[in-house]
Amino acid sequence: MSLSTLFDIPSTALIWTAPPGFGKTSFLLEMIPVSKKKIIFLSPLRAICEEFSDRVRKDLPSFFCETSDEFFKKKKAILISTPERLSEKIWVHIEENIEQYLFVLDEVHLFIQWGYDFRPHLLEVFMRIVAQEISLLILSATIENEYFSFIKEGLCLNFENIYLVFRKIISIF
Numbered sequence: 001m002s003l004s005t006l007f008d009i010p011s012t013a014l015i016w017t018a019p020p021g022f023g024k025t026s027f028l029l030e031m032i033p034v035s036k037k038k039i040i041f042l043s044p045l046r047a048i049c050e051e052f053s054d055r056v057r058k059d060l061p062s063f064f065c066e067t068s069d070e071f072f073k074k075k076k077a078i079l080i081s082t083p084e085r086l087s088e089k090i091w092v093h094i095e096e097n098i099e100q101y102l103f104v105l106d107e108v109h110l111f112i113q114w115g116y117d118f119r120p121h122l123l124e125v126f127m128r129i130v131a132q133e134i135s136l137l138i139l140s141a142t143i144e145n146e147y148f149s150f151i152k153e154g155l156c157l158n159f160e161n162i163y164l165v166f167r168k169i170i171s172i173f
Contacts, residue, residue, distance in 0.1 A: 007102050008036055011160040013136040015108075015151065017143055018166070024139045028104060029055060032063050032078055035102060037135060038071065039078040040094070043106040044114060044122050046082055052106075053080045068093075083111070083125040095132065102135040109140050112147040130154045 006012050018024055032039060043049050056064045056078055063078050065071040068090050071079040079090075094101050105111060105126065115123025129136055136159075138151065155162045 006161070006163065007135045007137070009161055010099065010135075011133045011158075012163075013130075013138065013155045013159045013161070014163040014165060015138040015140075015143075015155075016165040017140050020141050025052065025055065028137075028139075029059055032056070032060055033076070035076070037102040038074070038076065038100055039102050039104060040086075041078060041080045041104045041106065042083050042086070042125065044082060044110045044119065045107060048106055049080050049082055056080065083122050084119075086125065091128070094134070098132055098134045102137060103129050104137045104139065105129075106139045107141075108138045108151065109143045109147045112150055127154065130158050133158050133160075 006014060016024055028039075028041070041049070041052060043052070053064070060078075063074075063076060065074065065077045065079050068079060068087070071077045072093050108126070111122040111126045115121075115126065136155075143151065152162075
């Protein structure tokens, strides 16, 4: 079984920590065409969203969506956004059939750290995804122990299948 097919299994979350340049984004680009799910890529950093958008536009233009309306019309697609730009309209579509979607949270430690300090919506989005067991790929170069414990606790309370990939070593909780 490849990492990309893990998300075919309901109630699956994968945490992948690896240094910058290790290939997390390249893996995601390879996964987009073979995934059975529509992908929603979220980063709290607009620069990362813009950089990833440029790569998807260049490498996989048929999957890239400029708008949420376009995203929901396509059978296979990726929506790239900051968490604050996910409107309630988008959430309603997702929550009508959560099995169709895979969330990718990039720089997840910032969802927790900044969610406590000055961008509470980040933490709310993280918790909304976790509470509904929407398939989840979590990416980060580093996750401090405090934030990792918080993430792990939330996942363990809600997901049946949780995987940790540290570079290339796979652990199962």
